[in-house]
Amino acid sequence: MNLVELFNYIRSDPLLWGIIAATVFLVYVFSIGGLSIWIERKWAGLLQSRLGPTRVGPFGILQFVADLIKLVSKEDFVPPDGDKKVFKLAPIVLVSTLIAAGSIIPFSPSLIGSNVNVGILFLIAMFSISPIAVFMAGWGSNNKFSLLGALRNIGQMLSFEIPLSLSIVAVVVMVGSLRIKEIVQAQDQIWFFALQPLGFVVFLLAIHAEAGRTPFDMQESEQELMGGWNVEYSGMRFGLTMVGEYIHLILGSMLVVLLYFGGWKSFGFLPPVIWFIIKTNIALVILMWSRWAIPRFRIDQIIDIGWKYLLPLSILNLLITGALVSMGWFSWI
Amino acid sequence: MIAFHFLITSIGLVLIGLYGVITLRHPIKILMSIELILNAANINLVAFSTENLIGQGFASLVIAISAAEVCVGLAIVYNLYRLKKDIDVMEVNALKW
Amino acid sequence: MQSLMLIISFLVLISALMVILSEDMVHSALFLIFSFGGVGALFLSVGAQFLGAIQILIYTGAVGVMMLLMIYFTSKEGKSIKREGKYSGIVLVGLLGFLILYPSISITREVGGTKGLTQNIGRLLFSDLLIPFEVISIVLLSAIIGATYIIRREDH
């Protein structure tokens, strides 16, 4: 069996192919995740007129490796009064569902883990599991701050999942397919952020809140919850929770690119994959920006934003899109 | 794929759910058991919709209904908890309190 | 695929059993969520992709989370009250199981075969099942209103 045959065999088995895609995604995410920690710190330094990490490697780019080594070598502490099994399982559930969600992301027309028919619906479904993982972490820690952080996380996720889904549905209605690949291909002539400005704004805010980034990071607000639902974690488990958050963020910025900025659609001179990664990173940096630019909201304000503003706006957006689609305005897509 | 193992799964879920409904005393657990029964029904609906998709359509309706049921059921449980603190379905046999 | 699905069914049944047997409410809710996910995988294995995704989205994402929240709110100590009538229940349920399992052994038809794609389900819901669909939307609305009405605080 030569390599081509092996590849074709793997390609023909959805299960194996999915596993491989997830692994590739995992590797990608770990590297980009590490990189994005560095980017974030540098970016934050830039915004706050300081240098950020400088010691390890050129421009401190290897800082995350040092962090990783530190995390791995730390004691794996499990709170003795907590629910140990649940506590240990939580980061795994969190990361594995998000990795599974990542397996359907198309990096280029040919580089897709699994081009499933339900596409983006699957992604939303996988996103919806992460509150459970967070609850498990908070509950298992047997720490009231963890639990409060977890509850806030759940409340926030539940309130922002609906506007998020509805703004995605508006795009889906326009394209007529749930497959992310087809959504990207539909953006041949024009990127959707121009056709869906309202939906884009709602989506951006909602994905922000979903990923739990400042200004929506009530779940881990250091000043009152000492770090939130993952406060009891240490060592590699803490690393996993952080990775989970970063995957969430990266998936979010990927979605922004895929749904509204033409995915891998390029201007020519570079291969589509590179374009996609570049765009994702730009989106990532923009998402990170708000952490240093905008102060944190109160939890009730966050919930208000979700239910009283984003939800009606997303419904309005969906209605408008539906009306325009039924009038045939987007038949050229 | 052979129908049998779907049948076994759904029968198993029904039996477990029924056992839970008749033996458990915590209302949330009873709700969980009911969910198991609904899931069992869904498995059959989905697995046997071989000629057309009506079964799958109905299964999606069942999912919607069960979401509504859980929503109302948990609200009632919460109210119960506020009123009695001690939730045990054996104590809740008055129609109105 | 077949063997994988057998394993998943087995896990679903085991975790369903654990839902009933587990003393810890949170554990049983987590087992419940796991069995929901397993059922979703079963759906996917017969080609019901839409239902699989919806199962995970609604059951694990919404129902499971609501269960967890309510367990947190109502039973802080997380322990459930003991079962009663364990053995007679087993006898009764076992009897019923025997009675329905017995005729279903002889069923040998194939399952799956139709593609439960989102488009097809959508067409179905808006044509043949239109009236149930609309009715259910009203049911959902009234459930939301009913739940908020039930759960509201009198003193506010």
Place this chain on the structure above:
Amino acid sequence: MVMEYAWLIPVPLFIVFGINILLNKRLKNRTSGYLATGAVAFSFILSTLIFISSLLTGSKFHGSVTWFQLGEHVIKAGYLIDPVSSLMLLVVSLVSFLVFIYSLEFMEDDRSKPRFFGELALFSGSMTGLVLADNFLLMFIFWELVGLCSYLLIGFWMEKSEAASGSKKAFLITRIGDILMLSGIMLMFTQIGSFGFEETFNSFGQLSGDLQTITLLLLFGGAVGKSAQLPLQVWIPDAMVGPTPVSALIHAATMVKAGVYLLARISPLLSSSPLVTSIIAYFGILTALFGAYSALTQKDIKEILAYSTISHIGFMVFAIGVMGYSASLFHLFNHSAFKALLFLAAGVVITETGKHDITKMGNFWKRGKLVPIATLIGCLSLAGIPPLGGWFSKEMILTATMQGGNYILVSLFILASFLSPIYIFRWYSLIFSTNRRKKVGDKSSGYLMVLPIVALATIAGLAGLFNSSFNEWMPWSLHHGSHAILAIGSTLVVLTGFTLAILIYHLKLIDINRIKENTLFEILHKFSFNALYIDDSYTKLGFKAFSFSILASKFDDKYVDGVINAFGAFGRKVSSKSKSFDDIGIDGVVNGVADSIKFSSSLARKIQTGLVRDYSLWILIGTITILIILKISGG
């Protein structure tokens, strides 16, 4: 063509309803009224244009779109403009318009004005929708909406218990008719496969005779409920607790006219069934007699008008029963004008005096002449005094009756029209007559309340001029003038009644109390005052006899107790002979029976825990049992 835009008529009203209900408290009270009035003004103008264009061209218009598909049946929704519907549109929107203007002032101090105007707008909107509908299903939907609105509006002051119960009564009783009508429509749909009027009219003849009769009777049942015909008239007097503009709207434009409109709509079907038409005629004339008779002695200012409405709707239904469709519609038109007028005038009286009992009123003539004169015109028209509209329409009905040649109906009709001037002039004299020295209130009503009354008086006064052109314009022609003697005779009868009423109530030349002393008249008076005791007997029959527990307790008291007492007596006799036998034997048996029942019931009671959980256990056990039985029996 203005007719193509007819579907726009109800739209602004529905929009206003939505705005008023959704923005309820945020809307300024005044704004809500102006919004609703603006919407109804739009409807009124559009209806007038449609009416004029229909009058000039005599053409019909039918627009429809596919509504939904049910199996192989394509259900269409659309609107139909022909002389009948354009006339009804005009009547509805005109009366609504005036009533809305009137309500602006009448409801000025009410807190929940937005709700009132919203519901009022929905009421008018649904009625215009009902009129526009081109098929039975759409009509039924609007029909139900009209019922709902009447429920909401009668119970508008829901803090009052009688308002709440009155609205419930109206809703429930009209529901009886609605169910009959729905079953009629469904019966027709199963046979014909279409709801549309035109298709139905075309293929109705293919049905078997019995089926035709049943269907028509069911549809008539709907009209009976909605139009408050005998025996479902009992909700109307109780509906008087609603605000007066609502009563005006219910009686003049919307609710009760719907039944007559339905009958006029299905007139092509009715013509084919002489049995049904004669039933309708008898029902109508009996209702007319009943209403007029009951109106004679009422004391509530609005209830008299309510019974009068029952009577006049009876006339209209009767006219349809004798195939005088155009007469019926002309009477409907006149009735809308004068009844709205009288109700609005009653509203003025009620606001100014704060009283409802007309025996405590009087001297109202002093309060400015405009309202009394306008009311007088309305009363004259109602009484059927020439040359006002009411006279012409009654003559048309009479002509139609004569063509039928049934002299029982003719005489009943003349009797009923003899009674109308009496009750209405009793009403008028007791309120307005200067011979009654009563104090009048010091509140006065503004021009917004007076203007609609004057406008309606003008219409009621001039309506008679159009009787012949009306007759020609309607799709059914009625041959005139072959019964001049009878016409004069009936007019004389009406004038006699009029004179009698004036003599008794205004000039007081005949003492009413002396008449009352006569036993016969006393009984008649009692029956009239209690509306033939129909309502009371419904209450007694309907709510007591059908209550199973009361029946059971009566049975228990009379028969079971009787048997037991008999046993007791027997036991006493036996015990007097042999006490010891009694102690051991009879008591033992009795106690034994009691104990065994106690024991078995205590066993049975254990099943009834009230826990769903236990019931599910029993369900499980039952399922297992059934399955075992099936297995054993080889199923």
